[in-house]
Amino acid sequence: MSTMKPRHRRLAIAGVLLLAAGAIAALVFNAFRSNLVFFYSPTQVAANEAPAGRTFRLGGLVETGSVKRDGVRVTFVVTDSAKTVPVRFDGVLPDLFKEGKGVVAQGKLESGVFVAREVLAKHDENYMPPEAADAVHRATQAQERAARSLVSEGNAGAAGGKP
Numbered sequence: 001m002s003t004m005k006p007r008h009r010r011l012a013i014a015g016v017l018l019l020a021a022g023a024i025a026a027l028v029f030n031a032f033r034s035n036l037v038f039f040y041s042p043t044q045v046a047a048n049e050a051p052a053g054r055t056f057r058l059g060g061l062v063e064t065g066s067v068k069r070d071g072v073r074v075t076f077v078v079t080d081s082a083k084t085v086p087v088r089f090d091g092v093l094p095d096l097f098k099e100g101k102g103v104v105a106q107g108k109l110e111s112g113v114f115v116a117r118e119v120l121a122k123h124d125e126n127y128m129p130p131e132a133a134d135a136v137h138r139a140t141q142a143q144e145r146a147a148r149s150l151v152s153e154g155n156a157g158a159a160g161g162k163p
Contacts, residue, residue, distance in 0.1 A: 040056055042078055042083040056107075060085075061080070080132075081136055088113050095121075098121070
């Protein structure tokens with residue numbers, strides 16, 4: 001390298017530094033992407049929008065009457081009032097976990113059952129995770145629109161049949 005002109009030496013050093021910075025950035029972005037966990041509602045899971053074989057968060061309401069305990073294994077159903085997803089969890093549930101209340105579970109979907117590694121419950125009487133509240137709100141709106149559509153079709157049919 002002693003026979004290189006100073007200009008070429010500076011370019012070589014800049015190239016090596018740029019290459020090292022690119023490699024570091026690639027490693028950081030790869031680590032960030034592999035640790036990123038997305039939130040899905042039961043409707044999205046039913047529509048196969050959730051990643052197969054990858055960890056994600058499932059949120060909604062614990063369906064009333066669905067909690068079954070067998071030792072440390074707990075099974076329950078999460079709903080957004082439109083669709084439901086069965087959940088299996090081996091461990092101790094949070095004290096605030098209750099039927100009819102908001103829940104977010106982190107885990108993977110295996111053979112149609114969400115196997116949770118972690119279960120998070122509401123914090124107080126009115127709390128529901130924002131993503132879960134939004135999913136429940138969207139599902140409720142869709143059900144109301146469908147009900148109004150059926151009612152309006154029924155009224156149109158009844159009105160059309162009268163002389």
